[in-house]
Amino acid sequence: MSGDGVEGSDNKPKPKLKLYNYWRSSCSHRVRIALNLKGIEYEYVPVNLLKGENHSPEFLKLNPVGYVPVLVDEDFVLGDSFAILMYLEEKYPQKPLLPADLGKRALNYQAANIVGSSIQPLMNLGVVKFVDEMCGANEHIGLVQYYITKGFTALEKLLKDRAGKYATGDEISLADVFLAAQIYGAVKKFNTDMAPYPTLSRLNEAYNENPAFIDALPSNQPDTPATTS
Incomplete structure (x- = not known):
């Protein structure tokens, strides 16, 4: 949750970025990974989704x-993990997440969007609660497992002949940030x-050996409960 500070023209450290997030949110998880990879210092602001803090008037402003995460950069506020990642990529180009090669860059967008549009939304806490309320307790499980299987099958086919040490080569990229959190x-x-x-599975092993990924794990966050289910 810390990295190299960015100094202003007066040589005083600029205010930290603030990341409003929830320990178990995969969207929050992917942004934490990117911040760590880029060595960007930030303040962790927990938002308890189970207590509905994300629906408070203060958060809705x-x-x-x-939804979490929300990034606050001085007076600029940005929600949505994909938008946040693109903002960080533009403002903090160190250790880029997008390859220079156009084809690899497009492949990263495709893999990230399979996760972001075809898997993660169906695992969202709000969707899970809605399905169970409408259809009965634990009825969400079959739905979620169906879309995980569908999405992971597609990603396996997409990347099996393109992956190196990481998803689209031997350098960590945007696809890895999305995959690590979703897996x-x-x-x-x-x-x-x-x-x-x-x-x-092989890619996940590489993620689990990288300090930037390890530090971002849900189990390592300050708002992680002592006992989790």
Whole structure:
């Protein structure tokens, strides 16, 4: 949660970025990874989704849709993890997450969007609660597992002949930031069997050896409960 400070023209450290997030949110998780990779110092501001703090009037002023994460950079406020990642990529170009090669860059967008549009939204706490309220307790499990399987199968096919040490080569990229958070959530929250996805499993092993990824893990956040389910 810390990195190299950025100094202003008066040689005084600029205010830290603030990241409003929740320990278990995969969208928050992916932004924490990117901040760590780029060595950007930030203040961790916990938002307890289980207590509905994301629907408070104060939080809705930051993000009217009521989702985490939200990044505050002095007087600039930005919600949505993909938008935040693109903002960080433009403002802090050190250790870029997007390859210079156009084809690899496009591949990163494709992999990130499979996660961001075809898997993660169906695992969202709000969706899970809505399905259970409408259809009965734990009815969300089958739905979530279906979309995890569909998405991971697609990602395995997409990356198996393109991956190097990481998703699209031997350098960490945007796709890895999305994959790491989603694989963690799928395994820890929904007991997903990764055996059918050898490429994704190999990539996950690399993530689990990298300090920037380790520091960003949900289990290592200040708002992580002492006992988690």
